[in-house]
Amino acid sequence: MKLKDRVVVITGSASGIGRAAALEFAKEGACVVVADINPRGAAETVNLITADGRTAIAVETDVSDADSVQGLVRKTLEAFSRIDALVNNAAIQ
Numbered sequence: 001m002k003l004k005d006r007v008v009v010i011t012g013s014a015s016g017i018g019r020a021a022a023l024e025f026a027k028e029g030a031c032v033v034v035a036d037i038n039p040r041g042a043a044e045t046v047n048l049i050t051a052d053g054r055t056a057i058a059v060e061t062d063v064s065d066a067d068s069v070q071g072l073v074r075k076t077l078e079a080f081s082r083i084d085a086l087v088n089n090a091a092i093q
Contacts (some may be wrong), residue, residue, distance in 0.1 A: 001028055002028045002086030003025060003028040003030040004028075004029035005029065005030075005031065006029070006030045006031070006084040006085060007030070007033065007076065007083050007085075008030040008032050008083075008085045009030060009033040009076055009085070009087070010025065010033065010034060010035065010087040010089055011037065011061065011071065011087065011088055011089050011090035012035075012036055012063075012090030012091065013032075013034045013036055013042065014034065014036035014038040014040075014042045014045055015036075015038070015045075017089060018045075018087070019034070019045045019048075020055070020089070021087055021089060022034055022045050023045075023048060025087075026052065026054040026056060027052070027054070027093075029052075029054075030045040030084075030085075031056065032049055032055070032056040033052070033056070033059055033072070033075075033076045034049075034056055034057065035058075035063075035072050036058070036060070036090070037060065037061065037063075037090075039060045042058035042059070042065075045058070046058045051093045057075075057079050059071070059072050059075045059076065060091055061090075063090045063092060
């Protein structure tokens with residue numbers, strides 16, 4: 001496991017490429033923060049990760065809103081005390 005106990009925040013990870021990235025980071029041992037505007041999809045991603053015995057949390061996040069992003073950082077630090085990597089996958093349209 002190349003990323004054992006690393007904390008990775010992945011925006012837009014409720015589905016698609018973001019979800020695939022979240023699953024791969026988790027397989028490599030990372031603790032994954034699933035950040036997405038879609039709480040149901042984010043919860044599904046977390047369930048896929050935790051069903052495999054890995055660690056993940058979902059944080060509803062709108063990357064176009066600075067306060068929402070600050071909340072993402074705060075909740076991540078509360079849960080894991082640090083952030084080791086960020087995957088900016090979410091798109092603003």
